[in-house]
Amino acid sequence: MGKQIKAFIFDLDGVITDTAEYHYLAWKQLAEDMGISFDRDFNEQLKGVRRMDSLKHILTLNPKLSFSKEELEALATRKNEHYITLIKDMTPNDILPGIRKLIEEIKKHELQLALGSASKNARIVLERLQLLNSFDYIVDAAKVEHGKPHPETFLTGAEGLGVSPLNCVGVEDAKAGVDAIKAAGMFAVGIGSKEHLAKADYIVETTRELQFVNIMAEVTK
Numbered sequence: 140m141g142k143q144i145k146a147f148i149f150d151l152d153g154v155i156t157d158t159a160e161y162h163y164l165a166w167k168q169l170a171e172d173m174g175i176s177f178d179r180d181f182n183e184q185l186k187g188v189r190r191m192d193s194l195k196h197i198l199t200l201n202p203k204l205s206f207s208k209e210e211l212e213a214l215a216t217r218k219n220e221h222y223i224t225l226i227k228d229m230t231p232n233d234i235l236p237g238i239r240k241l242i243e244e245i246k247k248h249e250l251q252l253a254l255g256s257a258s259k260n261a262r263i264v265l266e267r268l269q270l271l272n273s274f275d276y277i278v279d280a281a282k283v284e285h286g287k288p289h290p291e292t293f294l295t296g297a298e299g300l301g302v303s304p305l306n307c308v309g310v311e312d313a314k315a316g317v318d319a320i321k322a323a324g325m326f327a328v329g330i331g332s333k334e335h336l337a338k339a340d341y342i343v344e345t346t347r348e349l350q351f352v353n354i355m356a357e358v359t360k
């Protein structure tokens with residue numbers, strides 16, 4: 140018998156809006172300034188990963204480079220400045236196809252909705268998209284100690300909503316995120332390729348295919 144679903148917990152970047160692309164471009168700009176190049180395949184390992192952890196991962200590409208703690212902070216700040224420039228003109232038109240409809244269906248069925256994001260910019264982005272009020276609870280980088288793939292982000296979301304993780308569906312575009320959802324004991328919807336999101340319980344290629352009825356059918360299988 141399938142589970143009873145009471146809540147959805149959405150990742151932000153790459154799920155609600157295409158800020159995953161802006162994170163990629165901002166990291167690429169910073170990395171190129173340091174003579175490091177990386178491609179979209181390597182970028183899959185950065186998706187869902189916190190700012191400083193992402194920077195440290197990029198720096199493994201050139202082990203000859205070494206930075207003090209202060210220098211690392213300055214580099215992470217510079218990346219964020221590139222990112223802030225890229226998101227400055229975002230509007231509700233930047234909500235990815237299918238997301239608004241899915242949120243409407245979640246509300247119509249009287250389920251709860253939380254955000255589970257690794258980003259310190261999560262509230263700014265939701266504000267630009269005029270979606271802040273659509274969420275019953277928001278988990279961002281400030282609320283948790285451990286980044287994804289640790290389950291804390293999703294467990295904190297469930298706790299904030301007052302529901303058991305077993306009654307939650309998590310929605311993610313990142314491998315680290317899907318791993319976090321599964322470690323939290325939730326049903327995982329992955330957006331992207333099977334190759335990157337192998338652990339997801341149900342995978343769609345793009346947000347356009349995120350249909351409430353199809354997700355519920357998969358959950359109750």
Ligand SMILES: O=P(O)(O)OC[C@H]1O[C@@H](O)[C@H](O)[C@@H](O)[C@@H]1O
Nearest residue numbers: 152162186187190257258259260
């Ligand atoms: O630098 P920020 O806005 O705090 O974001 C941290 C991380 O947030 C995640 O949502 C993104 O997938 C990562 O790419 C990003 O590094």
Ligand SMILES: [Mg+2]
Nearest residue numbers: 150152153312
């Ligand atoms: Mg994401």
